[in-house]
Amino acid sequence: MTALLSDLPPVTRDLTPLFDPSSVAIVGASDDPGKYGNWLAVRALRGRRPVHLVNRSRPTVLGRPAVPSIAGLDLAVDLAVIAVPAAAFEAAVDDALEAGVKAIVGITAGLGETGGEGRRRQEALAARVQAAGACLLGPNCLGVLDHTSKLDLTVNDFPVGDIAVLSQSGNIAIDLAAQMTTHGLGVSRFASIGNQADLDVADLIESCVEHDGTRAIALYCEGFRDGRRFVSAALRAHQAGKPVVLLTVGRGTASARGAASHTGSLVSSDVVVQAACEAAGAENVSSPSQLADLLQAMVRTRPPTGKRVAVFSDGGGHASLASDCLEAVGMRVEEFPEALRKAVATELPPNATVANPIDVAGAGEQDITCFTRVAGHLVASRDIDAVVMTGYFGGFRDYSDELAVGEVQAARDIARAVAERGATYVSHTMFPQSPAAQALREGGIAVYRNVETAAWALSRLGQWAAREPHGVPQPHPAANAVTQAGYWSARMLLADAGVPFVAAAEVATREELRIAATALGFPLVLKALGDEHKSDRGGVVLGIRDQEHLERAWNDLQDRLAPPTVSVEQMADLTDGVELIVGVRQDPSFGPIVLVGIGGVYTELLRDTRCALGPLDPESARALLLSLKGAALLTGYRGKPAVDIDAAARLVSTVSHFAAAHTEISEVECNPVAVTPRGVTALDARIILAR
């Protein structure tokens, strides 16, 4: 955690020996066609580089001379791929380092992923690699490939292209490559990241930022060694104009297990990854197909700067369907202004629909150039932000040879007009493998088989482009560690940090209660302390109006719960107010995660919460609050006055800085926080210390 909180700038490691080595050794090369060392050697030998085969017991492999150890080679070797049995792996790495190898790909499994002793040995090995000035990919990985340097040290085929694929699973990488192929996309580099003993996903992203052949980065990652380094690297890629799309697993509640507070249970691993992506300008998807679908839009389509979409169809059904799909993802299909309607109408027969959605109503069969002409009006219009062409286009070739030629020409002409105007244009066709669809893709237009996918990708593209990634905030560690976690101590620590609370006193006796009540004034609240589930167990009495009521409440609490002490507090005036939950959870990989939500019973029932990497400045906290579904409750809903959002944002910022400074605290929570038009007050506080 400490390293993660430092202000050190990221160091970009030179991975040339990994992706473009001058020579390669295959350690564990084999003649056995059932072995990885065979498959790798066969493919390595197809390349243009010198390849040395290493086999402990055989003088020849694949009909070529082999040496028993890499140290036995006279020549310097840049990269060693090690595919030997687990028991021999560490010795093989040490041999390679001794021979001056600069990069190692560890295929062998059975080390760090077995936990405990294996993990300790893996860490020691990585330290030796680093001390030697080398780098290690894996172990437990499937190899590396770079089409731009003609390096292929994998066992699967990847289509050539400009997307870097960094994956912790071989099968997911194959899946992804297949999905990309249907979109005419391919791979610049592939790295199987394995156990990330030395090189982690952040290092590999950094190297792709520098790599000319890579235009975007596709990432499948099951675990982040250092989440904030990932955010930092992904943000660098984003700023370099290289989109990063991330697929993770473990979206469920695994990370929330063992959480003690509501905040803890609400900050699940998917929420943390989402917060990290928002900080990095990366996009987080939930399947290989989504990853490929979004990447296609990112590399082909100019992001829309607004939500007004023209639907351009050659059939009423697809026109309506596209409109529905677009509206379902938050885009708008509104009637065109008259000038545009008229312009479109001049290109189409009278039975066509031209108001948006456009239905050319059979005009395509009569004159395929109507597509080009209508598209010309659409891409030139300032009244729309994007065009979705949907339906049959691509299938007109079945009508006649003339239409087949004309259709491809129309596709090229549309693509040219889109490029010239810098327009946002995506297409759906039932015939995605047709020559016309191919011409659209070649011209730089994203093509989807399903219109809901086209709509989704367009919308996500717009959301992505509209983000202002705030990067990795740097917490400043506090001088003194927190050691007490009770309610009263949490309240005082947070009040000291600047969180406003109502006036209160901790009392142990009836006499102290009376004095405190007199000092504070009615109405009052009593809270039985010594039990962190006080509200669930009836340990909180609200709205105590007078002395008699106070006595009754005190007696009842003593009878039922016999608390060691009681907190007596002024009752906050909640008129026109909204309850919030504000909390921070320390994530082992991503550090402090700030959570805000609309509170009360809805917090858990409806999960109207949002998270961000902490700490947050008040401005970012305000933006987070306003991104809640129920934000309208804060800004003044149905005639109610707006609450003091700035004060709430300051409170969130204060809590986030406090938590980020205290990594010994695993969870901090103010729940509820009352925010009214008159200000903000925390009504409860909780601190959970890390075990």
Place this chain on the structure above:
Amino acid sequence: MTALLSDLPPVTRDLTPLFDPSSVAIVGASDDPGKYGNWLAVRALRGRRPVHLVNRSRPTVLGRPAVPSIAGLDLAVDLAVIAVPAAAFEAAVDDALEAGVKAIVGITAGLGETGGEGRRRQEALAARVQAAGACLLGPNCLGVLDHTSKLDLTVNDFPVGDIAVLSQSGNIAIDLAAQMTTHGLGVSRFASIGNQADLDVADLIESCVEHDGTRAIALYCEGFRDGRRFVSAALRAHQAGKPVVLLTVGRGTASARGAASHTGSLVSSDVVVQAACEAAGAENVSSPSQLADLLQAMVRTRPPTGKRVAVFSDGGGHASLASDCLEAVGMRVEEFPEALRKAVATELPPNATVANPIDVAGAGEQDITCFTRVAGHLVASRDIDAVVMTGYFGGFRDYSDELAVGEVQAARDIARAVAERGATYVSHTMFPQSPAAQALREGGIAVYRNVETAAWALSRLGQWAAREPHGVPQPHPAANAVTQAGYWSARMLLADAGVPFVAAAEVATREELRIAATALGFPLVLKALGDEHKSDRGGVVLGIRDQEHLERAWNDLQDRLAPPTVSVEQMADLTDGVELIVGVRQDPSFGPIVLVGIGGVYTELLRDTRCALGPLDPESARALLLSLKGAALLTGYRGKPAVDIDAAARLVSTVSHFAAAHTEISEVECNPVAVTPRGVTALDARIILAR
């Protein structure tokens, strides 16, 4: 509306002349290869039936004799397809009827869909068709096809299979057929429903219920002539074991435009269609791909009876991904009990993961029969409700010829075990077109290319099977129509119907106010009447505690709003209560739609509302309330007592029967309704009369 509310049983029309005619006439047959009458004639002539060509001006068409009018044929003709210019269409229909034709397919467009006069003439034409004892498909349709009777009167190719496709769009039908083809599914019948002038979607569904060659029904419908007849027909299909899946458009807010109440604005067209599908046991999807994906599961997979899924993978990435996808759609991937874990472990190498998800960890390459053996344990287990096999299976053929053969055999063996055990088993593979995937499909196992789709389809299948469709409730019209719509009149009408309200009085003067206040007792509520937006405009004063407060509130209302009258009401005790919204909107096609929701500001912000076809009995109303996302608020949340759900359900039922009996009312609403542990009370009421 009146017809729809009748108790008449649906009449199944004999559509044999449409789907299996003894002879066919093509009216408007043409030699011009750019014309529909040409395409239809060419395809019709390929069939086995006598085909007669009719052309007004040419003695031969396609080298065969043609007659100028269908009446000119000596022979009786069962079915006439009419593809003539719009101006000649009605005369051609009349000619056909005169010649004794029993079924007509109207291709010609330009009649009912143009509205106004065209619609009137279309209605008259349909009446003439019915009077002649014939039936009419269309007009403005694309034809009809029945692979079981070898009838093809369309212009597109549809793969042979056992799914009936009824579609209001030709392109959507083509799209759908292509999507079905990728799943190895095909079409039994296709009918293009067009304007539904005579035969509507309900008639066509009814005919498919009787049709032996049809196993399921895929429906694309843009508008329902009579929504309740659709529900009735779809329910019959459901009860006959023929699943119905519906794709509609216009999911947006179109139908909600012009709504006066909250209920009105919340009952959008997608909500109405969803309610109709729930009543019918049909499933409502949002794209052609979803339709095909769900149909595949429906015709191949036994619905799961629970949510416990075994994930069976050949790679860690897909194992985790499948688990995430399943949990995201509400299924559960839980650790296996020890016995099952051990049984699975006996079939796999020690590095395999066997606790769920299962990762065979490379065992497939070594011995492909491990898939069959593990699957055998899974389908025999009572501890799981479904299996999702995911990942690489289908791709092992690339390793060796032996594996290629073994993989197909494994697929067959798995399919046999699934069938024998009656298990629920779906699969995802990166190689959906592989021989092994094909063998899975042939053996009756649904195969998907994307694991999120497999998870979604499995979950939807389970939801569908768990529904208890309640069919079409029959409203009983009231004797007297409602003509007054003010607050006080709405309150009295609903109170008469049995809706509990707090005691109240309508007063116009300070003197009347004083008398009423004395009779009712404090605390009180004042509502300024004469304005239906009273709460938005500050016309409601809550919590009036005493005479002085009452005077002040009265003066303030008079000063600001000068209402003609004021309602003075007892203030309800809302302790431990929940606010509900209860309303009914008359839909022009589907009749009374009942809406319930958790009320307060959340109604609109979070849209926690549910709808059903009305009227509802108290039991159905209770089920609807309990299907709300916030149902936990009703059943006792975090230590709070449960509210009186039965009383709330009775109120919903009462309001629904009242609204259903009064079709002159377009919207009825009680908002809020307070339901507490002590009972239920409506706190406001509103009636909007139909214009």
